[in-house]
Amino acid sequence: MSYQVAELETSAYGSSLGHPIRGPRALSDDWSRFWHLTYNIARNEFKLKFFGSILGYLWQVMRPLLLFGVLYVFFVVIGHVGKGGKPGETAYGVQLLGSIVLFTFFSEATTGAVRSVVDRENLVRKIQFPRLVIPMSVCLLSFFNLVMNLIVVLIFALISGIQPMLSWIELPLILTLLIVLSTGVAMLLSAMFVSFRDIQPIWDVLTQVLFYSSPVIIPVETVRDKLLHEPLLWHIYLLNPLVTIFQQFRHAMVTHAALSAGQTLGSWADLLAPLGIVAAIFLLGFWVFNRSAPHVAENL
């Protein structure tokens, strides 16, 4: 009804009325503004981290390295994980560090996004800008860190004697999949946190669960052998799209001895399942965020 009225009004004034003000939304018509905002917020945060303390960049790299060191000592040296001599366990150290770095990106982007909209209440309530900029800038910041960390992984890999492979060109594809998944979760969580404040502890726990149920410490090959007679558990394990992403990273980037994503899932056609899950999470996240965006300034 109101829409019809609006149309009448428009035609009465002709086309000289300028642009309509539609209220806050997740996205804007002006994509370059969206990008510049996202980029500059992320860049400023990055700068703060980088130059904020004496060690700056080192701290950023230290986090995954320290985690790697602890895990390596306890699981590899003491627990003998990855020393079974199975084909998937070649260059286990590089695999471990690479997976930690990828997981660090996922966990930084998602846990950072949870509070992001609420923490930037001041902006949301006082300036009109596409709301999606906020979780996206968190993801972009995590991506900057990921690039930094991947450089360390590369150095570590070359020191460990990994030869550059043609399959390294798969890296952008693998990262794209990881980014789409992470931004989807980030959108979902940041929008939900506005109404449900216990999302934060819930997600902290879930992140822990995902860390241990993804092929970070325990290689897929080991899990598959142990779950050989538990097909249900094995399928639940595979539902986690991080399994596919990390495993393909290990296969393509570290050693072809590790199972590829296709081999893990059964066939390359089965890749459609994790791809579908990632797409579904992304679309769900966007849908939830987009729906909450017009009212988020009032509900804070």
Added chain:
Amino acid sequence: MPQPASSCAPAIVADSLTKAFRVPEERTHTLKERALHPLRRTRHHTFPALRDISFEVARGEFFGIVGRNGSGKSTLLKCLAGIYGVDHGQIWMDGRLSTFIELGVGFNPDLAARDNVVLNGIMMGLSPREARARYDAVIDFAELREFEELKLKNYSSGMHVRLAFSVAIQVDADILLVDEVLAVGDASFQQKCFDVFYRLRDEGRTIVFVTHDMGSVNRFCHRALLLEKGEQAYLGDPYEVADRYLEINFGREPQQAGPIIDEHRGGDGQARVLEAWAQDENGRRVGSLQQGRRMTVVALVEFKADVEDPAASVQLLNDDHMVVAVATSAAAHERSGHFHTGERALFSFSFDNVLAPRRYSTLFTLAHRGTGLDLMDRIDDAFSFVVTGPRALGGIVDLPVDVSVERVSAQAAQEVAL
């Protein structure tokens, strides 16, 4: 009053804007509660913030939005800015829009001035190149060139405000939405704000200005919109808006003048004030009176005994309980005559209303002839009325002052000095 540049298409069109806030009565803050009570519907009560607001702002117009706290003026500004969505209605803007709800939104205290200025510019809708290009203008206007490398957290609050204001006004927008918070700060800063407003107005920018300061409405605005409880109370001439605002603010009919209750009365009771009221130049009984017009304070008196030459007097007290004016009938009509028992008389006091805009109460006394201390009746706070006017200069009365400025030659000045 300068007229806005005439133009065919309005800069802003707002068409029957309606907005309500849904306030949940008991807010479920957690997913747990939601999961435990999935069927319990959270009850909301809706709070209507804006109802059917329509107006147009012409290009180059300085448009005021005024209203009391909670009248919806800031909500309207946020709707215009696109920060809140409206429930019904449409808004069109023709031109680049810039909003100042608060100074220095999004400033990061850990970053230097440059990063903050650039980020703020991008927030306001500039491209990074434009934002960087205007950085020099911003820093020069704020007079902070020597501190540009300093982190914002090390700025004094004055420097902080200067930078924020400078950032706000260096945006090259056609339409500016300005909240009153911009006009805070010390006197010199306020003057700087006003200078900028004058400049922007003269440059032909379209400005929408939210305030509850009637002085600035009259100084700047071509037209104004008065909001009362989310509804459009008046749209038009700023002086009229200022008058109505003061009426609403002080209550339209403050303590309705009328029959007087027999309490707290003094005197011997040989005469009683039955009714007292104020009336305007047209003889209408009103509760609010416009400054500068003729007004009359009237008391209807009934005599309970035969009285010779009674004298009535009225005192006007402002809300600081200061006696602003006293008038007595004894001055002009010392021999007012002989009144019989049961007779009635009207005592009227007319004067040009030079009272400062605020609330006044009245004190009536009726006395026997003589010193005026031998009281027949005395009523404190018989009724009160409100004086409305565009200016509140701070005096207790606003005398009609003729001001002249004459140039004096140096020689003449010397003669005066001698």
